[in-house]
Structures are given as structure tokens and as C-alpha cells.
Amino acid sequence: MDEKKKNERKRMIAIHMIALVLIVGTFSTGAWFVFGKIVPTGKMRMAAVGANYEISFLENGQAGKFFRDFHAQVKDPYAVVWLMDDEHNVYNNNDNEIDGISPGACGSVSFYVTPKTDSVNLEFTFEILGYEMVRDEATGELTQELELLDKEEEPAIFLNGHILLFEGRSGEPDHYTYSGPVLSNDDFERVLRKTFPGSGGRQPVTLYWVWPQTLSTLVDARQSGDMDVTTVPITSGVDYENVVNNLTEHAGFFLKASDDSAGNGSASLGALTESEIVERYRLYGYLYDQADNDIGMSIRYVILKMSVAEVVPEGE
């Protein structure tokens, strides 16, 4: 009787093992299919999928030219590395330098949305995060390790006001005009909502990033009596107002607080107005440059991260 029970238990275990192997095999194949899927063009990679949409991006077709070690070094383990072609990445700056960006650099990033229903409303949340090189505690030498900086503190907080995202760009490379700013909010995030009609098939989304050279590219200071300013801002109309309002509401994103470091008097960033900036442009321009300097001195890499979620359209 005992022998019979033992045989029965062995059969039960065998059945479970077979079921387990079958299921694991099925899901592994499915996962490989999802992550390795190449759409028919042969140059697109699917990056994100929801019930009603797919996000895809241009796959790197140039033998890893734009995939650099630092992507693997610090990337969010839960995120897809956003590979772009040579016109659409964070290092396609206008200096044609591939060793990094500095004030004055600009470029674009792009991806594609494919709705699976009549219409899909998506909320894209962008963050720009900073990393610094870690020093060896014993020797004080810089290591190859990178550490994520606190996005609420200087200098990483300056990335919110010094690398800006826009939906549109026009003009010539030396005099681009930008429109549709996607500006950082209180949570240090830039949120963009867009509706994609299902009839559109695969629809491109391009964002333009710019690291403005000086404060006068954001605030029109040509009437300043404090300094001879000739720079024309990179935005106009409502877009200009939105950028300036973001600056005055979140001055800490753009300007390094200072008591008198410029020798130009103290600056109160708490109640900043456009007219105050214009009137004392020498001081505020300096504070903007100091924030740039902090970024350059303390941040070695920046990451542009995008997350996407389907949302209910506003008003419903």
C-alpha cells in the first residue's frame, strides 16, 4: 500500500514538472518576441507597449556608433536605452562634438507612437537627471563609478532650467526659434500630453532640447540699462511668457542664489519679476552663468528619461 502511495506521489511530481517546463518555455519565447521585435521597416525598435498604443524608436543602424558605455553604466535597469540615429539623440549637439554638451548646445530626440484604437491619449513625463563621478574615499582620485545626484538640490536642480525641451523649432541653426515649451514643474518633471488618432498609423514625436547660452536667450533684456544686450530670445509670444513665468516661479531652476558674489548687490530669487531681471541684467545674467558653471563643474553625465502612460483626456 505504501509502495503504491509512493508511486502515485512520483507521478504527481512528474506531472507538475512537465507543466512547469511547458509554461516557462512558452513565456520565455513570448518575452523574447516582445523585446526583440523588429517592425517591418527593419530600423525600428519597440520600446513601450500599452493596451492601446505602442512606442517605438529608431534603432541604431550604425554599428553601435551612438551606444556608449555610459548608457550601460548608469541606466535605469527598468528602462529601455533610447537609441537614436545621428540626428536624434542627446549628443547631436550643434557643435558636432561627441564628447559632451555645453551651454549653447541643442539637438532633438524622437520616437514614434502607434495607436491601436481610434484615439489614444498619452502622458509623457520627462526628467533630466545628473550624475557625478565618484571619488575613491581612500585616495581621493576619481573613479569610473557614477552616482545619481539629488534632483532637488544644486547642481542637479539647475538641469530643470538650463536644458529645456520644446515641441517645435524653426529657423536656422544659429537663430533657432522654439515653440511649445515642456517645462519643469514642482516635481522636477516635464509633462506633455498628446492625443494620437488611430487613423494616423505610426506617428513621429520629436522634441527639441536646448541649453541656452545666456539668460538673455530666455528673457528679452535688450531694453536693459544695466548692460548692452543685443540677444534676441529663442521664444516669442505665449511661449516666451510661459518660459519667463516658469523662470520667475522656479528661479532656483535657472539661477544660482547669491548674496553678493558678483559684486553686484544681493539678489532675491523669491519674488523675481521679468522687469527686475531686465533692470539688473548684469547680476541675474551672472547668476545664470554661475548655475551653468556649477553644472559643468559637478555633473559629468545627464540622462533624459521618458515614461509614458495612457490617460483620460482632459474634460472627461
Next chain:
Amino acid sequence: MKKLKQYFLQLKMIRRVELVLSILCTVFLLVIFPAFAWFSYVNRMETMTKIKEPDNLDIKAGNFDQIINFEIRDVDIEKMVETGVSEYRVFSVSAGDYMISYYLQLAHTTNIPFTYKIYRATRLDEAGDGSGVTVQYHPLDNADAVTEYQFDPAVDEITLTLKNGDASNESHFGRTLAMRGEDTYYKRTYAENDDPEIYAVPLYYESERIIPTQKEKGDHDYFVLEIGWAGSPSDETGFKEWNKAVNNKETDIVLLTASRSTN
């Protein structure tokens, strides 16, 4: 499969239910967890780049030598007035690889009635043609190493704007001295209870915006500081012999800085 089916059919009903439930639970767990992980994985994308370190804006002596080679000692005032030839000193500015425009700033005390002008200069071994004024530079530690610079006074003068001059004292002192009291620059320089000597309060000048010369990266802009004398000896002011040319004058401090443009 046939044996498995026979085995399944010969089980008691309670055993059959147990077996089906256990398989269903296994399937459920395997479905739920990979699907959750997959969704959390793919709703984010990221791209990354490097930040360049800030570029230096350096001001140095001629030939971009160390600043210690920029010196204004041994100015022969008597000879300067006699010959009418000013003294010249060469200095260099490097705008770095980013070639950002900048300002030159000049500040000096007013013990000695020198006048100062700045000219943009060309190093003769590079592109000069020998016209205009030619100035020699040599480092302090090697008098034989001479480099010539040239400029055209009519074309190459850098416009300097005086920020805090008080012209009203020219009638007495013969020259413009710095404003005091409620002047913005005075208040930024001195504390409320300070009482500096009138000639010790510096005059501040700032240049127009200077666009770096588009040369090879790492090359520099060159300038000549002209040190002149404030007019002919005169007793017309209430302050006698204010500009009499003698060499036993007191000391002045001259400060030259380069400041990156922010406009």
C-alpha cells in the same frame, strides 16, 4: 499522454480537484509576475550624454606667458613727456575652446595722472605687416627673447566706458577722480564707515563686448595697454603742478580683468 490520462481518470475526485487547482495556481503565478515585470520595464526610455567641463577664461602676459611677466615698473615719466611717446605693455586673453565673448575691465587708483588705453594687437610673427605702432615684448627672465606686436591706434582701440568718474573735480585736481558717497560702485567697494583717501578710490572701466579671434583652438587674443601722461604740465587748475613730469611719484594699482559675457 495515454498513461497520464489513465492515471488522471483513476484518481479519486478529490485528488483530481487538487491536481487541477495546483496546476492552475502554478500557471497563475507564472502569468502574473512576468507580465508585471514586463510592464514596469518597457514604459520608460532614456538617453544619456556627457557634460563638458567649463572652459577657462585666462588673462596672461604677452605670448600667453605667465602673468608675472606683465609688469608696469620703471616707467620713465620725464622721458615720456619729453618725447611724447607712451609706454606699452602686452597682455593676452584666452577665451578657451568654447570661444565665448568677453569683456575687459580696467580699474586703477589715481595717485599718478597716468592715462590708460587698450588696443587689440597682432603678433607680428603671425600676420602683422609692420604698419601702425610696433611694441616689443620679452619675458622677464629672457631679455633676448623678443616678440613684436603691432596695432593701429585709429582702428584697434578698445572702447572703455568709465563707470564711476566724477568730472566735477577736474577743475581743481586737473583730472577725473572716482565718485564717492552714494555712488553704486563706491558702496559696493567700501563699507559704510570706511574713509579712503581720494586717490585710492579706483576708477572702473569696462570695454565693449569682445568677440574672440577665430583662430585655432588654444590660440589667444592679444592686447596692448598704453600708459600715457595726462596732458601738458599746467597750472591752470587750483591744484598746482598736478601733472608735473617727475619720476619720484607714488604708487598706483592697476587691475586688468577679463569677464565672460553674459548677454
